[in-house]
Amino acid sequence: MTNLESYYLTEEHELFRKSLREFLDKEVVPFVDQWEEDARLPKELFKKFGDMGYFGMTQEEKYGGSNLDFWYDVIFIEEISKSNSGGFGASISAHPYLSLSHLKHEASDYLKEKYxxxxxxxxxxxxxxxxxxxxxxxxxxxxTTAVRQGDxxxxxxxxxxxxxxxxxxYMIVACKTASTGSSGISMILVEGNSNGLSRNNLKKLGWKAxxxxxxxxxxVEVPAENLLGEENKGFYYIMQRFELERLTLGLGAIASSEWAIEYTLQYMNERKAFGRTINKFQVLRHKMAQLTAEIQSVKTFTYHVCKMHNDKNYCVKEASMVKYLATELSDKVAYQCLQMFGGYGYMEEYxxxxxxxxxxxxxxxxxxxxxxxxxIAKMVIDDVNYQAQESRARNQDISIEELFATLPSRLKKDKTDGVEMNVLFEFENNLNYLIEIKNQEVKFNKIQDSTLTSHDLKLTTSTETYIGVETGKLNPQEAFMSGKIQVSDLGKMMQFGSLFKKLNNH
Ligand SMILES: Cc1cc2nc3c(=O)[nH]c(=O)nc-3n(C[C@H](O)[C@H](O)[C@H](O)COP(=O)(O)OP(=O)(O)OC[C@H]3O[C@@H](n4cnc5c(N)ncnc54)[C@H](O)[C@@H]3O)c2cc1C
Incomplete structure (x- = not known):
């Protein structure tokens, strides 16, 4: 284990890496050349990965997942990226990190149980x-449009x-369900064998497997219950999931760059020119030293962002930086390492x-x-808060569930050490929620009977008022003074408010 990894990974993580590596060396590495020719992976391969539990590491146990931390996914991405087939890595990871992550976060219980x-x-x-x-x-x-007709x-x-x-x-398809720009997009699950669907494999420069x-x-007719989440909220869902996608792409770029360095160093240790191995030429040594230093520094930053993601801190800016730095660096590594091989670098055999x-x-x-x-420029130059922008993209009319769903990413961990608090929200039409803060985590649940729920603080208000205050449309002082929000304990209310970052830049 290198120093960097030992800061973040446990012995269990490294044991997992070892067994995964053994699995990949047996089930993947010997076959990638064939899959590159076939321009696809065999379906049975997905089943083998599924049997090993690799697709459900961070999924809920009730659906067959293992509910592990994000570091298992980090290791998974790193190791698959060291198999010398970008196409294999892309295909095997698109399933869990592109399609399954949308099912996990946005699908109804019905869709989750079915798929x-x-x-x-x-x-x-x-x-x-x-x-x-x-x-x-x-x-x-x-x-692409999806028009609702009955069910x-x-x-x-x-x-x-x-x-x-x-x-x-199956595919999760972004469709227009309303004509209003980003706020008219919905995510709909479409089965691969649907009538009216035609698919064609494109020829590419790389990622051939x-x-x-x-x-x-x-x-194409799709049952209405195949809608993920709410209609017209798809843009917001896509943006939310981009954080994970960018991190996985960055991690893959770094891991494959590390693989390329190792492979190149081996070659440089064997190839001779002018009577000595080429790893003795200073100009080449310095190139490899520079690349290794750059990879190590980007990797260090990436691990930090992985920790932010694992701790459920909102890190779209940092994940975008990871994706940018790591993929640009990978191209530089590819260009310069290939140069070390001379003509052999240009041969498919290598x-x-x-x-x-x-x-x-x-x-x-x-x-x-x-x-x-x-x-990144919008965030650092124009001071745009993307989290806020996403909230605005939610049609300006964020639902109370969506608002509560932002609480974990807004929780100020440094202020919640030892804090335990149950906050009861009573809204109109007998709509009640209990927010529980414990062990530096926050959970929210809809509850049936608020009179039976023990709490430290109770807020009685309308969803419109509360959303108005959180989104900056209503002045909180005015809402309290006018009685639009009633609280059982003002001191506790102030403490509760101080535990969360603001939703918007207001
Ligand atoms: C092999 C492969 C696999 C893929 N897999 C998937 C997949 O599974 N699912 C999926 O949905 N998509 C997938 N994509 C699509 C991929 O995400 C897009 O290709 C990518 O987002 C770029 O979009 P585009 O190709 O339309 O380029 P364009 O958007 O047309 O961009 C063309 C050029 O203009 C630049 N540009 C565009 N807008 C701006 C701007 N505002 N400012 C400055 N420059 C700008 C771009 O950076 C680029 O250099 C895949 C693509 C490839 C090639």
């Missing part, structure tokens, strides 16, 4: 379909560049050629480097 156990077991393979021929970076510009949606339009799109059993689809939807091709996608897919810089 999660089989998807976690690797019996069903998923994809996430957002990009369209005319809208990639500009997610809000998608044109169905009718989907028309097209998607492109969808990883696993050709062979997946993954299937990459262009998909046409011609009056592994550098594939790494060179595969790395190139990193700065494009999952949000290009330019888009990452746009996001």
């Amino acid at each position: 999660l156990p089989k998807a976690i077991a690797g019996e069903l393979v998923g994809a996430l379909a957002i990009t369209e021929p005319h809208a990639g970076s500009d997610v809000a510009g998608i044109k 169905k949606y009718i989907i028309n339009g097209s998607k492109c560049f969808i990883t696993n799109g050709v062979f997946c059993d 993954s299937d990459t689809a262009e998909i046409a939807f011609d009056n 592994k550098m050629a594939r790494f060179f091709r595969d790395s190139r996608l990193g700065t494009i897919g999952g949000g290009s480097s330019e888009i990452m810089c746009e996001i």
